[in-house]
Amino acid sequence: MPTARSESPLLTPVTIDPSLPNIRISASCETILDAEVDVEREASLQLAVNARQPNIRLANIGDLSRVRFLMPNNVIESSITIFSSSGVSSEVEVNVTANSYISSKGTELAQTTLNSSTAVSVPFKVWTNAFHYITVRLLSGSSTDVSVVLNNSVQHFSDATVVRLTRKSYPDFFLFDYEYLVDNQTKSSSVQLTTTSTSVFSFEINSISDTGGTLTVALRLKDKGKSEPENFTVFGCVHLGTLQDISPETGRCFSNIMESKLPVLVTSKTDPGPIYVHIPFPEPGLWYLSLRAFLRSMNCTCPETCQENSTMCPCLIPASGTVEMSVASSPCIEGNCGMHGRCIHYMNGGFVFSGCHCLRDYRGFDCTDDQYVQNDSSVLIGLLMLTLSNLVFVGSIYFALHRAYYAEALIYFAVMFFSTFYHACESGESVYNFCIMRVAVLQFCDFFTALLAFWVTLVAMVGLTPRSTAILDLGGAVVLATCAELNRTALWVFMTPTITGSCLVAFFWIKRCRARNTIHYPAKCYQYYYFPAGIGLVTLGLICYAFLQTQMNYSLVHSFWHMAVAGGVMLLLPNRKHLK
Template identity: 40%
Template sequence: MGFLWRVLLILVAVIQSTRVEGNGPVTLARLPGREITEYRSFRDVTILQFTIPQNVRLASWVFNATEHRMSPSLVTRCRAREVSLFLKHGSYPVINPDGSIFPDNFYTHRVPVYDLEFRSDSVAAGINITCPPPGDWFAVAFLSYTDPNNDQILQQGISPNCVALIEASVDVVTDDHIVEITQGVPTAHDLTLGDVGGDAIYRFWVPSRTWLCELVVTVTNCESNAAESGLGHCPGLLLTASSDSLPDVSSNSSILQTSCRDFMTSAVCKLLFIPLENSWAYVMISNSSLIKGDTQTVVSYTISLSFSSSVRSVIGNSSTSDAETNIVGSVLHEYVSMWSTETRVPVLRHSFSAFFAFNYLRMVPDGDTTASSINITTDTVTVFAYNIHPISDIGGTVSLDLIINMTPELKNLTRSSYNVSVVACVDYNLRTIPTFPNLCLDHLNRTSEAHMQANTSTKSREGRVHIPHPENGMWYVSYKPFCYITMYDNNNSISYQETDCKGLSLVALSYGVESYPCGATNCGVFGRCYNYNSGGLIYSACVCSYGYIGWGCTDDSKVSSFNDILLAVLLLTLSNLIFIPSIYFAVRRRYFTEALVYACTMFFSTFYHACDSGEDTYSFCLFRLSTLQFCDFYSAILALWVTLVAMADLSPLWRSLAHMAGAIAIALGTEYDRTSLWVFVVPFGVGMIILLKQWVWRCRQQHSCYPEKNYYKKFFLPGVLLFIVGVSCYTFLQTRNNYKFVHSAWHAIMALTIVFLLPSRHHKVASSEDSDDSSTSLWKRGRAYMSIRWLKRR
């Protein structure tokens, strides 16, 4: 199947990159098998890292998961399981496959996340991405989430111990026909346009603090194989710009286009766009009109590029021709009209020794970097720019805070005239404009809800946003204060109306930009934060307790109620009291050793479940949980062993030896692996061999059925049936959801089984003649038996 995926990849690459003749898919990376596990929280993911180079037109990821059996079991074949995978550029995907609710003020959807569902059946699956941004890409893979409450609890050794491994590879198709241009240096080019399209791609480096790029294409000549030629018959040109990656004309989410069709009016085609700082930008020139037939036209043009660090300087210098007004006005006019000269606040980063611990503070003229407050103007937008480093910064959570400081001037104005709202837009690789009442506007005229907002009309006057696993690169925070008044209509509904900020020129703010491993709340009250390593990549995640789930352990949708917890504790502990009849009948039948073992089983099982099942709400731990667990498993298996020995009706010598040997061997096995199937099977198997051998030997000695038929009918068969039912429930029917019911039933069934299977004293007395209590008589019988055999041989 992997080969078929390769073939399909080549076909897709040829279709999507017909302009790149001779360029085929190249395998960029191939990752060996990595183990993936069931998802319970983000700590369970397996992270795969890929690095995509510049100028990639198509990237194709291929993933393949297989199952491998790690240890022998009754089931020899591993079944295929569902696998989930999420792929994202710049940082680890922020996901919640368990359906948990993200904590308040979490900013999660910043860049596209690609998901894939497949099975661990060695059948490959893939993701194709056209014109991917260069840099680090991360995939998180895991066995698909299922509700753990519905998971079956199987005894180790019955189900196969299987491990799922995932392999990955990425193939890329690059574009080598890219021309690099420089600011202020016009260059001449020719482009052949025909019915099959035709385009040319240029790229240029955008330096820091660049606000606008102006690209001017001046057509100088058109030559066509048709009868008509000249500028008036030139086909329309389409200019497409994008930052950081090749233009993808099939997607309008991150590109800017302009179409120039009528070259009779002007031979100039102009495109203004806002690029990313410190990155490559791309411009594609292509045919915007369909040329019918076999017509081909060679267009000669010059292309020039200019940058500006001020929006108004570009807009002020732009001409007012119809074509250019359409270009600027349709896309950028509303955006740039809101900006004055950019007010960017200089900041300095402070890094700390812990993982993902750093902050950014404002630099003031005297060099002090401890300032965490600033005065912003009411008529401009104030911008902070923060850089997130690759790998070392992306595994934590960045928290941003905003508080309005109530100065005396602001207090007086809010009491008499209006209230003030500070809207803050937090964006990755974008500079958006805060607008009233709580929106952010980008350069493509798209609006989104603001991430932070603080109002003087509220008591807290603060806003906060958390960014888990931030993408590496530049992050921008834009602040803008607005003055507003509260309006009431006839229905007493509240509305807000923006007004002039008369008498107010500056608003004092306190702000914070800090990174923590798991965020400022550090997983809250019901969780703890830990750092994890996956393939050399460090990331932080919360480990929740008390049934809480989610990124901040704030989702209580799966928390058990107090009544459910109390019911589980009562069932699992009080069900052990059914061992009291077993103890009573064991003492009455003079099985004192067995009675002591049953009493220990009841005691340790009661206190083990009292410590384990209360979820720290109703729990009581007499000893450490590990100690109680060992004693519970050990006493339960030992109870099975002494019951089988009692049923075998051994002589006191052999019975004592069997008790001691079993106690030592069971203790060793329980300490080695108390959850293993063999810790139960070996004592049961050896005990059954001793039991059957002893019963057969006695049948031969007495020449009659042993034990009596009455014991088989009234006690043995009901006891065996109860034992089978109990073991079946314990082995196959237990889930986390019904554990308190099924396991309590297991306690009761095993206690009643002992009552039925333990032999009575009447049976012991009846068989005393065949089982001398002294070791001497046992020795004598052995010698007599050997003598009889010797005489027969003679």
């Protein structure tokens, strides 16, 4: 069925990080979850055999009792009457659920609190072929006797015939269709709608194996409604567990008391469809699709504005006609995530589910939210800032070679090379990317060479013999490579070479000052000018990098960090004569 437009009333935004985490050395934000488990003895469960149950005695606060009953299949809505003998002197909580006495979003049908001397009527939606449970709990007050009466007189019956759709499964995850097959046909047939009743179709969503994808229900007029009147309109609604009858007076679905809106499909000759409803990660159970055709006069706003208790909508007349429907499941949204994402299967705790891996800061379940997406010119400017800022290391390489620090010059060149190509590969938002190797390899090399540059610069400032310097450089390289592989973005990885190297510098400088009985070591020009300026520049860059860098200013602040480190190296790397 070709795609005309998409409506997704049940979409829940899901943001999936499209790239590797930003390089940060500040402490990350953490969320602490505190879980508590309350264990209680299961309450007595009574099976209702008639419309009236004996009084339920709740003696102490926290006492609860449950009643289980089964409804006829042709009932779609009913109610119960609850009465508490103690009246206002106690507060009783009442929950009505289906399939399970445990209240959850999918199974909760009605909830109320009883604290009056009059009986309270609680309407609820009826599930087909499922036990229903009434749970009463004493919240506060004195002991009470609670009576429960099922109101047979207000039950809403449906004369709709439920047709079970035929499932067709495919080898891939979450890929299956439900088809409407007539007689011995192998291809899904069109649906003939009548004026007398709602056409209802049911299909099963299995637990675990079917819930990790997206259920898509589509509806369109056959042959774009060429054989139908101009004002021909079809209303449809989808729901889990309960048969949805469509009112012939208002065109509205008889919605659940506990929910605000049902997923609804409306198609007409002016908009023949297909019209889609996407339901991500559908709940397991028996689902229903209800359809009904009307002749809808011009400027008719039903069922959008008709209230549920309206008795008549004069601009709607039940009609007959032919529509085509599709019920299918697929990973993500029809197997893809549009132009700005990729559909990926995830596995967590033994469960498999699909999700969209969004690119270029697109967000949302189907990667269509462009609120945080930068335009191409901004992406290009950010990419050039992050890559070209590394050219300041040319100055660091020149000073290292001029001062006979050849190994250090090689490390600075490696920093410039890997940082440039890492940002060229990672920061182009899939528009201007240029990758000479896998981004994970480039990221490791960028972090490792940056850490090593800190270390060799501090070792050079100590002023040891060539043999001792080589041992410290090589030993530091081994340790830093291990640290970068363990957790390259952790704060302790950056602080380890910095603190260790600073302690070495302080120890040997103080030792030489005491041996020479002077405080002027290293030379005055380095001690009073180059060293404070270099420390100040690196500290300023570190403050901006650790505390001021955000996603919005990442390109600007991180580029300044590159230049601050390169400039600090030029100032801190001492001339050998200053250490004599």
